[in-house]
Amino acid sequence: MKYNSVRGTKDIYSPEIELWQYLEKTAIELLQNYGFSEIRTPIFEELALFNRTIGEDTDIVEKEMYTFNDKKGRSLTLRPEGTAGVVRAAIEKNLLVQGGLTKLYYQGPMFRYERPQAGRYRQFYQIGAESIGSDSYWRDIEIIVLCVEFFSRLGLAGLKVYINSVGCAECRPSYRSVLQNFLLENSAPLCADCQRRMARNPLRVLDCKVETCRQVITRIPAIQDYLCQSCRDNFQNIQQTLQKENIAFIADKFLVRGLDYYTRVVFEIKSESLGAQDAVAAGGRYDKLVKELGGPEMSAVGFALGVERVVEVLKKQKAGGWPETSGDVYFALLGQQAQQEAFTLIRDLRQSGLKVEACLENKSLKSQMRQADQYKAKFTVIIGEDELKKGIAVVRDMLTKEQKEIKLNDLVSILKELKLK
Ligand SMILES: [Zn+2]
Ligand SMILES: [Zn+2]
Incomplete structure (x- = not known):
């Protein structure tokens, strides 16, 4: 009897594994340069943690989680992303200091039941970091700059930074109702999921991948026009600083990220060599999540990068020029x-x-x-x-x-x- 790897999973070995090791080493050195220390959290957590943080109306929670009951009937989920577990641990283990900053990074496998396609796996790897305890926009900049530097240390070109502001608790509700009205008037082409989301969580429609929905989305009112003054200033400051630091970016009004917990500025980094669809790194600010999970009121910002996707870019751009591994x-x-x-x-x-x-x-x-x-x-x-x-x-x-x-x-x-x- 011979066995095969499970659909959507992948064995990684030489010579590709050397690329992984190189990437991981580069990332970890960089994260340490930026003052982050590592945290390793379990691969599974309570289901409720992800429902609460990622949001019940998201694709991840609705369709993609590996949830199972253990022998005592506890409902457990293989982590679909890293932030929820890191924040849970930071609160539980008292790693957060009121008035101070906690900077943590993580790496490891994540699990999502998605349709397997090129560069997309059901067990996939992320390296990410969370900077918890500051609402200074400099911390947003620091994270974006860190990501840009990561790709430049790897010697990769053709990467683009997309940014947007998704507003805060003060201004999002008014945008939400504007969006909801717009979607109600343009609901005919929307897919069944979006028809349902439209009422409960209209922002979720913005990252639907169905083509007929995409066509409606290109005509939505832009969130920038509904930001409160404080979000507007914040977004402005971040854009000006990125310009000053010579970091090219594109302000993208459709960028919302597929998770509910984001507030204010979110970003994605995409590679020309992978096509427009997939981000190689992404992140943003989440100012409500720590409190939501029973911690103190603390602002935070973080990012994660998709290791498989970065490896794909490395393979494409370094083709032929890669040093061979050899013995002595x-x-x-x-x-x-x-x-x-x-x-x-x-x-x-x-x-x-x-x-x-x-x-x-x-x-x-x-x-x-x-x-x-x-x-x-x-x-x-x-x-x-x-x-x-x-x-x-x-x-x-x-x-x-x-x-x-x-x-x-x-x-x-x-x-x-x-x-x-
Ligand atoms: Zn606001
Ligand atoms: Zn849709």
């Missing part, structure tokens, strides 16, 4: 005594930080040399009975094909030196 030393060993003799040396070299592989399976020299090629070793060490008798090893430079005899006693120190060059 391969040991071709003939006979049991050679294996015994070499194993101690191999341990020593590995301990000193070299990438070392060996054939410990008694294969022919020819097949061992083939393996050394596959391992992309810089040097191959050959030890057989003759070499043992003479107390030496043959060291072959795999690039120049030059071979040298080296005393076994000197082998480790010489290989370390060669590697250093």
Whole structure:
């Protein structure tokens, strides 16, 4: 019996995994440069946490969550995004300090039951961060700048920043009713979901992907015209600062993000190499969520980036130019005594930080040399009975094909030196 991976999931291995590791390392260094520390929260949480934070009328909650009952009948959900769990943990573990700022980042798999398509998986990975405890618009800027710097550290081009303001508790209700009236007058082409959302949560219609709905959405009244003075100033300040910092952006009045908890400025970063549909990173401010989840009244702003999508962009833009992974030393060993003799040396070299592989399976020299090629070793060490008798090893430079005899006693120190060059 053979088994296949589950639909919408993916195994990640070399050479692609090296891209993931490079991306993760770059992101983590950057997040630490910006003062974020890591938090790891569980992959599953109570269903109610996501219903409450993401919003009952969203696609995620209505259609996409992996929810199950455990053996005691608790209703649990595999996390569809990272913010809810991080905020839950920050409140529960008293990580939030009144008047202070808490900066946390996370990484790991998220789960959504979506229709699998190119670059979209049911188990997908995100790296994200939350800056909790400040309503200063500089914190919004800091997050957007961080995202832009991430892509520039990766050497990626063709990325565009889209921003919008979705208003606050004060001005959103008036926009909501304007939008609701507009949708009621233009309801005929709307899909069944939007017909229902229109009454309960008309903002949700704005991120519907159905084509007939999209056509209605292009004609909606823009939220910018209904922002209160304070939201207007906030949006203005952010745009001016981005300009000053030379960060190109597009103000996009249709951008609302598919989650209910956002307030004020939201943003998405899209890549030209992926087409217009998918954002590679996205985020925004959420000023009500902490209180909503039983915490103090605290403003926050955060973002998440989709690892699979960034990897796709990396593959497209770095095609051919990617450094190959290679090993340092391969040991071709003939006979049991050679294996015994070499194993101690191999341990020593590995301990000193070299990438070392060996054939410990008694294969022919020819097949061992083939393996050394596959391992992309810089040097191959050959030890057989003759070499043992003479107390030496043959060291072959795999690039120049030059071979040298080296005393076994000197082998480790010489290989370390060669590697250093
Ligand atoms: Zn407002
Ligand atoms: Zn729709």
